[in-house]
Amino acid sequence: MAKESSLIEEIVSLAKRRGFVFQSSEIYGGLNGFFDYGPLGVELRKNIKDAWWEDMVRRRDDMVGLDSGIIMNPKIWEASGHVDGFTDPMVDCKDSKMRYRADQLFAAEVKVDGASLGWVSLLESEKMEEEALALAESMKRKTATQGTLEMLSLRPYDELDADEQALVPSPATGKVGSLTPPREFNMMFETHVGALRDASSVCYLRPETAQGIFANFKNVVDTGRVKVPFGIAQIGKAFRNEITPRNFIFRSREFEQMEIEYFIPPGEDEWPKYHREWIDVRKAWFAGIGLTNDFLGEEVHPKEKLAHYAKACTDITFKFPFGEHELEGIAARGNFDLSQHQEHSGKNLEYFDESLKSKYLPHVIEPSLGVDRTFLAVLCSAYLIDEIEGEKRTLLSFHPRVAPVKAGVFPLVKNKPELVKRARDLYQRLQKKWNVVYDQGGAIGRRYRRIDEIGVPFGLTVDFETIEGDGSITVRDRDSTKQERLSEEEALAFLEERINP
RNA sequence: GCGGGCAUAGUUUAGCGGUAAAACCCCAGCCUUCCAAGCUGGUGUCCCCGGUUCGAUCCCGGGUGCCCGCACCA
Secondary structure (H helix, E strand, O other), rough: OHHHHHHHHHHHHHHOOOOOOEEOOHHHOOOOEEEEHHHHHHHHHHHHHHHHHHHHHOOOEEEEEEOOOOOOOHHHHHHHHHHHHOOOEEEEEEOOEEEEEHHHHEEEEEOOOOOOEEEEEEOOOOOOOHHHHHHHHHHHOOOOOOOEEEOOOEEEEOOOHHHHHHEEOOOOOOOOOEEEEOOOOOOEEEEEOOOOOOOOHEEEEOOOHHHHHHHHHHHHHHHHHHHOEEEEEEEEEOOOOOOOOHHEEEEEEEEEEEEEEEEEEOOOOOHHHHHHHHHHHHHHHHHOOOHHHHEEEEEOOHHOOOOOOOEEEEEEEEEEEEEEEEEEEEEEOOOOOHHHHHHHHHOOOEEOOOOOEEEEEEEEEEEEEEHHHHHHHHHHHHEEEEEOOOEEEEEEOOOOOOOOEEEEEEEEEOOOOHHHHHHHHHHHHHHHHOOOOEEEOHHHHHHHHHHHOOOEEEEEEEEOOHHHOOEEEEEOOOOOOEEEEOOOHHHHHHHHHHHHO
16 A cells, blocks of 8 residues: 555656646645646647547547537526535534535434423434434433423424534434534535626536536537437536545546537437447547556446436546546436426427437437546556666656657767757657657767656657668667667658557 | 644755755756766755744744545535
């Protein structure tokens, strides 16, 4: 465990040292749950997003893209259930450290002939009336009170006034005074639109990009020449006021999602095959951008833990140094979202299926993942320490497709102007196609190690053979450190093939 | 939110109630014909705000951030 936690620390430290990820607002002491991406980080993120967009949208016939706003009409979040679902007040027991949802914690005053003996508390359940009665009778016995127990009136904790809440014992310990007042855990960030700040101006920063897709479903169907089954994809920032952001960029309060809503015909025999198909497509994609296969897993949500509208949900997981966690959730959501929006907006969102000659609200498969989590998984997969001739070497073995820098271009030595000139010409040629770096400082080996640490897959070196011999250059492979001589044209084709598979 | 630990250069760490140090990295130059060679030079508000003190990076309080555990994660 200690070893594992130091691994993530090494990765975090490398990420900062080489300009991948910085803590947000660092010069002001930081801001919990927010991160900034540096020069290399922004390239890696862009490459991940581009690879996803390319593979999920452009290279498929059944997908179109969308870019909806971060702030939308707040009614969208009422329809989606986020306004209610995100505001559960929570109660903590200071002694037992248990946390309860205030609306699931019930309490009643125990009275005998009008005199109060105190309160009893318990968690919501079907049998809570009987259990509460048993607790009350036990209390009556313990205090040796004579008389008639009055009817108990169980009420949720959040509906009691503050004086009453102070009398309620913790369900865990039975002691009075250890429960905190209910506290709101509002996961949606609020803001105000317009100059006046009042209740009517409240808007939310989206907690997911998906609802922008549902809200535009009719627009896309009316204008996009799409036929079910088809999908709408979107990449964009989302915001959640997480209670406890943890694990570096794994759970942050501002993050970026890549989401697909894949619309399919209704019917219980339809969704399972599409669901399975998407799990396979997505897993293959992760492996394709260089995630270590052994670190990828699947986790099926048990039925009782599913949200009420979901038919199934399978997570694609990744074994991070701090544990195995969700990378992407692939949910079968039925037609919950479209039917909610149809109801709340009053607009007919039904799709006319020409092959079936009928109208329906399509069901949906939702593959949804975080750019930042993928970024971290790419980083963790790539981070390696090996040994070259007895020397320790740190490298990031990024797949060439996502590598922030594709190639380093070097003159073998810098005090020979012809070598420098030739290398700079090559650099400028490559620069028009890819993000590449030029470096002439120090010994060649040092420059190789330097690009290894930022995950540059190829090093191209101009030497005396290049300017005096056959014109070939040395192409050095990051992972094997093997070199081969290629003509400039061969080298370009070699790179192209590996960077854009 | 709770409990515990931590906070010194870009990184990893040393150190001290009296104007802060090493290694590596980075930048410039010299040298260098393929894997972190060498030489010279350069780069530091000891997380923030208070308090104690003649004097605080060090002691005390509060805050912020990070790590671990618990809880939470529609």
